Amino acid sequence: GQSLEQPSEVTAVEGAIVQINCTYQTSGFYGLSWYQQHDGGAPTFLSYNALDGLEETGRFSSFLSRSDSYGYLLLQELQMKDSASYFCAVRDPGGFKTIFGAGTRLFVKA
Amino acid sequence: DAGVIQSPRHEVTEMGQEVTLRCKPISGHNSLFWYRQTMMRGLELLIYFNNNVPIDDSGMPEDRFSAKMPNASFSTLKIQPSEPRDSAVYFCASSPSGTGSEKLFFGSGTQLSVL
Numbered sequence: 001g002q003s004l005e006q007p008s009e010v011t012a013v014e015g016a017i018v019q020i021n022c023t024y025q026t027s028g029f030y031g032l033s034w035y036q037q038h039d040g041g042a043p044t045f046l047s048y049n050a051l052d053g054l055e056e057t058g059r060f061s062s063f064l065s066r067s068d069s070y071g072y073l074l075l076q077e078l079q080m081k082d083s084a085s086y087f088c089a090v091r092d093p094g095g096f097k098t099i100f101g102a103g104t105r106l107f108v109k110a
Numbered sequence: 111d112a113g114v115i116q117s118p119r120h121e122v123t124e125m126g127q128e129v130t131l132r133c134k135p136i137s138g139h140n141s142l143f144w145y146r147q148t149m150m151r152g153l154e155l156l157i158y159f160n161n162n163v164p165i166d167d168s169g170m171p172e173d174r175f176s177a178k179m180p181n182a183s184f185s186t187l188k189i190q191p192s193e194p195r196d197s198a199v200y201f202c203a204s205s206p207s208g209t210g211s212e213k214l215f216f217g218s219g220t221q222l223s224v225l
Contacts, residue, residue: 031212042201042216043153050212087153091212096141096160098214100153 002026004101006088011107012078020073020104022088030091032064032071033098038084043100046073046086075106083108114217116202122223128190131220133202134183140207143214144177144187148198159185160207192224 004024012018022032031050035043047055049064049071061074075082085103092099115134123129135142143158157167159179167177174193179185189196199221203214 033212033214035214042218043203043214044216045213048212096158096165097155098143099155100145102152 002090002092002099004088004090004099006086006101006104008102009105009107011109013109014078014080016078017074017076018078018106020075020086020088020106022071022073022101024069024071024088024090024101026069026090026092028093029066029069030093032062033089033091034060034062034073035087035089035100036084037087037103043087078108080108080110082106114202114204114215116200116217116220118220119218120221120223122225123192124225125193126191127224128188129192129196129222129224131187131200131202131222133185133187133217135185135202135204136206136215137183138206139204139215140182141205141211142179142185143203143205144185145201145203145216146198147201147219153201156187189222192222194224197222197224 006022033048034046037043047062054063059076064071085105087100087103089098089100117132141160144156146154156169157177162179177187199219201216201219203216205214
């Protein structure tokens with residue numbers, strides 16, 4: 001089976017940097033993804049790591065350590081609009097099935 | 111492209127009634143996924159298709175749930191009979207094969223309320 005753990009909520013101030021961690025236990029592993037979901041909206045893709053290391057996309061970066069079964073999403077220069085839920089997700093070795101963590105609710109304060 | 115299109119956006123029905131949710135994936139995407147989201151259980155994968163073929167339906171909660179994909183541009187998720195505990199947001203998502211297959215594109219979801 002597969003399970004993912006991430007904090008339930010994080011609070012940060014505008015302009016700051018926040019890191020959302022994700023640990024996973026899987027019977028196989030193909031890659032770690034991150035999605036953002038605003039209240040009432042649909043999840044939208046942010047980033048994907050198949051190999052160890054850091055992937056940067058604008059203000060957002062994602063890191064993966066396969067040996068530690070661990071990854072994180074780093075959000076820099078936080079803006080109020082970044083207040084949302086963030087989900088880590090793993091793909092199974094077959095490459096089709098994507099399982100989501102419970103999500104981390106990020107509150108950005110002025 | 112219009113993205114993944116789901117209908118209806120909202121559905122309110124009474125217990126025991128049949129509910130059919132519809133999804134049109136992005137043209138050219140080979141994989142289609144149905145997820146259910148609730149506060150208690152988060153985002154649960156119900157079933158996914160590849161090239162219109164159901165690959166894994168182990169997430170379907172019980173026999174009251176069924177899904178079909180008769181062609182590459184259309185899928186349905188049916189609940190018969192519906193129960194109050196089925197109330198949730200149901201998302202359809204699609205992804206391409208090969209490069210970019212890790213990226214799921216979600217529809218806007220169907221908010222289902224079973225009274």
